[in-house]
Amino acid sequence: MKVKRFEKASPEGALLMEPVEKKVEVGEFTINYATAGSGEPLLLLHGSEPTETWRVWDQILGLTDTYWVVVPDLVGYGKSSRPTETPSYRTQAQMIGDLVEKLEIKTMSLVGSGWGGQVVLEFALMRPEVVKSMILIASSYDKDQLKRLGKLRRPTLIIYAEDDMVTQLKAGYVLRDAIGTSRLEVLDAVAPDPMYDFRMSHRLQKFRAPKVLQLMRLFLSKPEAMVAEPPELENELRGMELRREEEGPGEGST
Numbered sequence: 001m002k003v004k005r006f007e008k009a010s011p012e013g014a015l016l017m018e019p020v021e022k023k024v025e026v027g028e029f030t031i032n033y034a035t036a037g038s039g040e041p042l043l044l045l046h047g048s049e050p051t052e053t054w055r056v057w058d059q060i061l062g063l064t065d066t067y068w069v070v071v072p073d074l075v076g077y078g079k080s081s082r083p084t085e086t087p088s089y090r091t092q093a094q095m096i097g098d099l100v101e102k103l104e105i106k107t108m109s110l111v112g113s114g115w116g117g118q119v120v121l122e123f124a125l126m127r128p129e130v131v132k133s134m135i136l137i138a139s140s141y142d143k144d145q146l147k148r149l150g151k152l153r154r155p156t157l158i159i160y161a162e163d164d165m166v167t168q169l170k171a172g173y174v175l176r177d178a179i180g181t182s183r184l185e186v187l188d189a190v191a192p193d194p195m196y197d198f199r200m201s202h203r204l205q206k207f208r209a210p211k212v213l214q215l216m217r218l219f220l221s222k223p224e225a226m227v228a229e230p231p232e233l234e235n236e237l238r239g240m241e242l243r244r245e246e247e248g249p250g251e252g253s254t
Contacts, residue, residue, distance in 0.1 A: 008060075017064060019054075019071065021079070026098040029087075032079035033072035033099065037064030042104045043218070044071045045096070047114025047202075048086075053078030056113065059209035063216065067109075072099060075118070077248055081134045089142070093122035101128060109220060111135040113205055114167070121145050124152055133223035135216055137160070138202045140167050143176060149178040155223035156182040159215060161201040161208070163189040215224065 022216035034054050042063060046052040054071035055078075063069055073079055075095055076086035087095070096119065100108070109132045110122030117139025124131045125148050133155040156179050160172035169186065176184040190207050191197035200207045219226050 002046060006172040014136065019061065019069070020032070021253075023079075024099060024190055026075075026094070026095045026102075029075045029081040029083070029095065031072050031075065031081075031095065031099055033045050033070055034069070037063065037067055037069050039067045041103075041108035042067040042069050043058040043096070043100070043108055043110045044069065044075070045074065045103075045110070045116030045119050046071075048118050050077075056203070057205060060205050060213055060216070062213055063220075066217075067220070070103065070105075074116070085247075089118045089122055091124055092119045095125055095182045096123050097127055097130075098201040100127075105130070107132050109135070109223075111131045115140050118142060118145070121149065124154060125149070128152055128154065133220070134158075134177060135219065137204050137212065138164055138167050139171070139175065141171065146174065146178040149175075150180050152179065153181055153204050154179075155219075155220040155227045157215065157226065158188065159204060159212060160184070161187045161190045161204060163191055163198070164201040166202040181227050183219075187211060229238070 017036045019036040021032060022034050023030050032054075044054070044057045044060070046054060053073050055102045057071050061069065074092050075081050076083060089132070106132055110120045110123065111134070112118070114137075117136040118138065119143050120134055121139070121141060122145065124134060125145065131152075131154050135157045137159045139158070158172050158175055160167070162169055162171050172184050172186070176182045187204065187208055190201040190204070196245045206214050
């Protein structure tokens, strides 16, 4: 198998295996996915930008030195089936469940960026027995999910940038308190000019790859040790949440 040096993904300069792309039939759709490494399974899900594919995780693939990393193209993206209408996050979660079964994965950790985080949450709610831990990076969510997250009791690392103008940082606090067994890490501002570069702060696996990779390694090594019961929402964030209750903050983001 071809060996490739991931300069950005592996600050240590380790030689890692080039991911191999495969396809699997899931109902009426085909899911394209890449896999590399060995060890405990780790599944990564990208967001909803039209051009996104599993390659958005290139700079995080240093994790293949420790984990068996599986990175699919969600249906409607990349080399997976491209139906006229992109399936909902619920349908995506069901299809990820089918993929996991075909790969004979019994338990795993999941990582989701943007809308991919929303899919991760739904999968965990559908199949909690499979989920060891979760990492949510600038994740969106559905208001309906919040009511059910407290029952999960799965260690969760939540990562946001303070200047994220897509899902916005307050969504991170909402998720933290809804999940309970979670830790929120807030990164410094990312965008040089928020008026023009604001989406950079929503793509932390690219624009803050070394820090995100460091946090992921630390959390995945001992998930339970990094989480604690959080305090109630800060008063100002609670006020925002109440005022925007009907709008569902953080929903449907990329």
